[in-house]
Amino acid sequence: MKTYFQNIVDLIANKLSKNEKFSTWFSGENLDYTRFNHANVRQAGSVHQQFIEIDLIDGARHANSYLGLSGQLGADSEKITNVLNMLRQQIKASDDDPYLMVNEANNSSHFEDNNQIDKFNIVENILINSQGLDLVGSYIGGPIYKGFASSSGQVNWFHKSSFVIDTSIYHSGDKAIKQSYCDTSFNKDIFKQKVAEARAGLELFNQPSHTIKPGAYRVYFSPTAVNEILGMINWGGFSRKSLEVKSSPLMPLWEAKKSLAKTFSLSENTKNGVGPHFQGQGFIKKDVIEIIKHGQLKNTLISPKTAKEYRLDHNGADDSEQMTAIEMAAGNLARADIMATLGDGLYINNLWYLNFSDRQHGCLTGMTRFFSYVVKNGQPLAPFSVMRFDDSIYRIFGENLASITKERELIIDNGSYEERSTSCSLLPGIIVNDVKFTL
Amino acid sequence: MFKSQNQADFWSIYILKEQHEELAYRQGIQEPISNSCDEGALVTVIKNGGIGYASTQDLSSAGLDKAFLIASEWAKKLAPYSLLKNLPQAFGSEKGSYKVNRETVLSRIALKDKLELLREADNKLRAHALVVDSSASLWGIESISSYKNSLGANINQEIYRMVPSLSVTANHQGISQIRTLGGMRAYCQQAGFETVLQINMVEKAGLLVKDAVDLVNAPNCPTGTMDVLIDPDQMMLQIHESIGHPIELDRILGDERNYAGTSFVTLDMFGSYQYGSSLLNVSFDPTISQEFASYGYDDEGSKASKEYLIKDGILVRPLGAAVAQKRAGIAGVANARSSSWNRPPIDRMANLNIEPGSSSFKDMLSSIKKGIYLKSNSSWSIDDSRNKFQFGCEWGQLIENGQLTTVVRNPNYRGISASFWRNLSMVGDATTNMVMGTPYCGKGEPNQCIRVGHASPVCLFNKVDVFGGE
Helix, strand or coil: CHHHHHHHHHHHHHCCCCCEEEEEEEEEEEEEEEEEECCEEEEEEEEEEEEEEEEEEECCEEEEEEEECCCCHHHHHHHHHHHHHHHHHHHHCCCCCCCCCCCCCCCCEEEEECCCCCHHHHHHHHHHHCCCCEEEEEEEEEEEEEEEEECCCCEEEEEEEEEEEEEEEEEECCEEEEEEEEECCCCHHHHHHHHHHHHHHHHHHHCCCECCCCEEEEEEECHHHHHHHHHHHCCCCCEHHHHHCCCCCCHHHHCCCCCCCCCCCEEEEHHHCCCCCECCCCCECCCEEEEEECCEECCCECCHHHHHHHCCCCCCCCCCCCCCEEEECCCCECHHHHHHHHCCEEEEEEEEEEEEEEHHHCEEEEEEEEEEEEEECCEEEEEECCCEEEEEHHHHHHHCEEEEEEEEEEEECCCCCCCCCCCEEEEEEEEEEEEEECC | CCCCHHHCCEEEEEEEEEEEEEEEEECCEECCEEEEEEEEEEEEEEECCEEEEEEECCCCHHHHHHHHHHHHHHHHHHHHHECCCCCCCCCCCCEEEEECCCCCCHHHCCHHHHHHHHHHHHHHHCCCCCEEEEEEEEEEEEEEEEEEECCCCEEEEEEEEEEEEEEEEEEECCEEEEEECCCCCCCCECCCHHHHHHHCHHHHHHHHHHHHHHHHCCCECCCEEEEEEECHHHHHHHHHHHHHHHHEHHHHCCCCCCCCCCCCCCHHHCCCCECCCCCCCEEECCCCCCCCCCCCECCCCCECCCEEEEECCEECCCECCHHHHHHHCCCCCCCEECCCCCCCCEECCCEEEECCCCECHHHHHHCCCEEEEEEEEEEEEECCCCCEEEEEEEEEEEEECCEEEEEEECCEEEEEHHHHHHHEEEEECHHHCEEEEEEEEEECCCCEEEEEEEEECCEEEEEEEEECCC
């Protein structure tokens, strides 16, 4: 695939006039998928796709096109000629872009981790091990390719093969054990063990569900639940542009009107992430950016465009200025002590459908889902019916943050809108006092 | 069509070509023009009751033959585990075409004309000292698709869409408020430049700036149980989340339980369940030519027609396409849709509308002693069974003794689908009806984001829990 990408880049370079420059972003994947329901197969298939985004630059003016490629050089050459001609016309109608930041460096790189993944073996293992269970979910796997190249001669390449088995094993109604198994090679014993753990977990659902009343509860949020909360904050929260236009939920933190707990620290750790270390314009991401340190906002994510607009130094952030390799600092609560430390409260494994209820003040709402239960005297009592929480970032990660676990979990983002995500999070669980539940 | 097609019990091929153009001004600066162009095929094969898919951008004979073999391999290998293995044939042999092109397609309009309109709208958005951010954009989408199958189906469709958008952020004494054109790009339609001009983005920009400035100076929304009068640009979200998703048949059958969720609706409810008050009439209507998700045929070749899903408050029909209908043994609609050639069709909303009633806006307003008027969605959250919801709006205005009074910021309301719709007490007439939509509805594994349309009149609900921000 890299050779094909290089051929396309050469083709673009040869079609330019002397006053034109270009940068390209390549995104491709061979995706295999199987959707399961009731431990059978609903849909299964493969997707072969490759796209190239061409930004054609003429002086301070530019325009871009995201083009699907057939993989056949002859056919794609004609497509690229047509696109370049269209972009030239559009540049003529364009104003200068005062925020254009052309990457003139030549920081080429190459990363390749090409494991062969036996999709049918994995899918058959899932089906065989889940017989007699109500398993629903998906297998998604295969290689992902990302590339960057520009007129400066820089070429970056990223190729990684991996899979995600994301499933829920249902007891009844909306009660289920949700699990995720992501890796670069499949180990049938690990999967078997996960299914065995799920079977054991289902036993708690034999207890009738409690209906808890609206009010404030002491809560343990698992790393998966913490990921949902941080994912919501990541929607414009750490973006420098959002802060500059005063729409970030972290405005009170940014303006030092509020702070978070001293035990709460958050980094963008690209070095330990699972995605490419270069962004869309070919700028190299910093290995680690400390975003929140001991409860204070220390850095924000600054894309090259935002840097130009607000006269700042960029830190290699993508245009979206969202974290893609979140790492939250561990605490000192041992996993074995979670239940005893929680005492009386709610153990929440999964959250769902979060959104801001008051973005300005960092208030968010969302639902519990799947496997969450009432804890009494440090012992699981019974599952509870789904509940809505509505609380503030500044209480959850601030004044009400009681404990952070010592152990952290690596959570690979299994999102696949248009293409597979290359984001991940390394997160602990947390105990929070007086979380507000409303409905 | 394919070299090895005789080896399949059934095959189909869906080819989609899409072109996008996005133009925008932000804070007085023209954004770089952005385009996309993509074409690909989805090949489906059924063998021994197993179903396999292969998606490719290589549309040469060799490329399509290769895709056919990949789809065949999936179908054969997983046939013993297929949920479809004992089902009768679900697909048909429709022939036909669909093309509604009443207006001038955006790509035929000179760039300078479109850019000038956006520049003027953005200038208008910036015309106040409290504005800290603004943008005006126009997104054109052209979709050309074909569908053929081994039963003789042959369908061609051309669809042209436009998505105008405005956004303004005002800030005053530490309070920020955002107003948009209907929230969530809600003015999207199957239309051309004439509709863009009719919307009058420059005039709308002026109104939005005034709203945003009013909101930063407004008090927080009060807490209480009151009547709620909801505009079409919030009704669309209410319909989408608490009617559309719960009556999707694949959710009811459990396919989405690991991701998008399950449903509080069960198969035995169809035909008898009182979903809402007797004023509630909900239709699946692909025939409204300008609505965002109108089409002649779904992506598995079924002919689309208007059907009532809720009639006089009673749930009568699910949003389920041919395959789900066979699985459930219940009649549905033509709503097998894929987000593109690279995803398999699943049960989706398309155009899901509330039929207009008989109340004028004035009559609805004057009937309210204590209430709030809500516009433009800003926040949405609902449980995975689609019952407990909480939604927020950009704009709220209190209603006291039949009069619109104080503007309030951060209005939110919450409820439970199963009881909320039974408190529908008045439905606006056709003069209050608006055809809206959204390009962003997420569902499916692998994930699929799809375009949907929602038309609704203004509606009045009683006894709703309303509250504001901190």
